[in-house]
Amino acid sequence: MPTIVLKIDVDTYRGTREGVPNLVRILKQHQANATFLFSLGKDHTGWALRRAFRPGFFKKVSRTSVLEHYGPKTLMYGVFLPAPDIGKECVEEMRAAKRAGFECGIHCWDHVVWQDNVRRRGEAWTQKQMTAAYERYNEIFGAPPKTYGAAGWQMNPHAFAQLDQFGMHYSSDTRAMLKADGSLVNPAAGPYRLSHGDQIFDSVQLPTTLPTLDELLGVEIDGTVVTESNIASVILGLTAEPKNHVFTMHAELEGQKLAPILIELLNGWSEQGYLCISMGQYFANIREQELPVHPLTWAELPGRSGELLVLDAK
Template identity: 55%
Template sequence: MARIALKVDVDTLRGTREGVPALLSMLSAVQADATFLFSLGPDHTGWALRRVFRPGFLKKVSRTSVVANYGLRTLMNGVLLPGPDIGRKAAAEMRAAAAAGHECGIHTWDHVYWQDNVRGRDAAWTRRQMQQAFDRYTEIFGAPPPTHGAAGWQMNDEAFRQIDAWGMAYASDGRGTGPYIPTVDGQPCRHVQMPTTLPTLDELIGVDDLTEENVHAHVLQLTEGSRDHVFTLHTEIEGGKLAPVFRRLLAGWRAQGHELVSMGTFYRAIDVGTLPQMPVMWGEIAGRSGELILQP
């Protein structure tokens, strides 16, 4: 039986307060497990508007309803409104995910700040951002985080080293085809990377006649057979406007016979000794603007 690891990125205060409870209900209805990765510091979503000059950004925005997915108030955070502290204001919703039996981990401290800056920042900046998230997670959950999934699939060498320093056995920080051991400066890391293997819904809708009505069928075609996958969803999207699409996906995956699992469950099924070692690299993904971490 093939596994689909459900990796839930939680980017904003609205996504934590509204999207997390919605997704918990949907997952419970089909007895599915998932990994919730939380943004734990300030919500500066409005800063993302500076990406307007990035190649492909306007094209992507034109295909997806940004205001409908994120809400006008969220898009003002950090611009016309101060960025609210997600970990302070929505700790109860975070703990609810753990109480429902789902794995929880770190997404980031400040989502937009990390996504737009980490590639060019030094070791001290990187460690400071990551440790803030680690400390806040531990404060909220009373235990250290078991895993990490980078905001926007953006990392640097020191970020991979920090995952090792924390003693995490696995993470999902990039895109690719299957689990591997990342290497940094020619040296293998001590953790397993389990990259997102499937396209996200917002990358697909509006391309090749795919719509909210039929995009689930396209994704289900990609998951036919016995291969394992990692699917990334967002509380702001699948826990909001695209909730009907995600319900159809969950039902379809169950009909295909897949196990719907957390990243931790997926990791424990991997024969780590057989995994290839691969260098960290950057590249583009269809339907998404800018470069991100890719498996070679």
């Protein structure tokens, strides 16, 4: 049976407080499993306004209604309002997801700080950020995390080495290369091990293979603009041929206003014969396989501003 790995990035205080409980309820109702990846430090979403100077930023914001989905209060955290400490103020929501049977892991310590800085930072800075998240996770759950998924698909070689030091056997920090219509450049793209120079990292990468909702909304594909009313059918068209996929959701989107789209996707994937599983379940299925090795690669993806870490398996 083909599988859809559901990976949920929880970026903000609001996403943790409101989106996570909604997603837990929806997923349980549809007997779907998933992995929740939490931001564990302060919510400095307001600092992301500095990205306004990046090429493509305004185009993405205008397509995806950031203000509508994140709310004005979230966009002021760290600028006009104090930044709430997610890992202190949302402990119950995180533990409730775990009690409901969902795998939990680390997304980051500070989402904006990580996404905007990690590519050019060194070992000490990287280790400090990751250790803070690792220790906070242990405080909340009473056990070390088993998995990780990088904020904004941004990492550096020191971060991958740190995952190995933490003993994390699998993570999802990269993207498979996509065409403008959201389909895979290489349909065979799947789990792999990452290399940088002469070093091959131990942690297996489970790359996101499907476009996210915010990457597709407002985009024109074959003469038709993707809207909230037809986006589920677009994604289901990409999964019509049975193949294992990793789909990244956001608690701020599918866990709130775009929840009806998630429900449509879950129903559609069930009809297509897919089983929705967690990252841990996926890794258990492939851990004995000999996986390909691909180098650390950066590239731009349709619907996103700036470069991301990608699997460009040609």
